[in-house]
Amino acid sequence: MQRETAIMHRIMTALSERGCIVLRTNAGTYYTKDGVAVKIGFPGLSDLVGITPTGRFFACEVKVPGQKPRENQLAFLEAVNKRGGIGFWTTSETDAIEMLFGN
Numbered sequence: 001m002q003r004e005t006a007i008m009h010r011i012m013t014a015l016s017e018r019g020c021i022v023l024r025t026n027a028g029t030y031y032t033k034d035g036v037a038v039k040i041g042f043p044g045l046s047d048l049v050g051i052t053p054t055g056r057f058f059a060c061e062v063k064v065p066g067q068k069p070r071e072n073q074l075a076f077l078e079a080v081n082k083r084g085g086i087g088f089w090t091t092s093e094t095d096a097i098e099m100l101f102g103n
Contacts, residue, residue, distance in 0.1 A: 011090070012048065046060055056084075058080070059076065060096055065091045
């Protein structure tokens with residue numbers, strides 16, 4: 001089974017090679033060595049955000065095949081799309097390229 005991190009790295013590489021600026025985000029709850037919960041980001045924030053070579057903002061939620069985004073992740077992608085960006089979820093670098101470049 002593929003790991004989400006491996007898929008994410010392939011997507012980052014493929015989009016970077018096509019001139020995109022790509023940033024990996026982290027969101028969720030992390031715990032310090034003392035067991036204190038620390039919230040990072042906000043619920044639903046996509047795994048990858050960036051800018052296309054033409055200056056358009058994008059957000060990409062990465063999933064392993066067979067998984068689907070949570071409701072709050074879909075809501076974030078919808079918010080990006082409503083504001084003129086490109087919000088999508090994918091399980092492969094091929095699909096990510098298609099979403100941003102159409103080929």
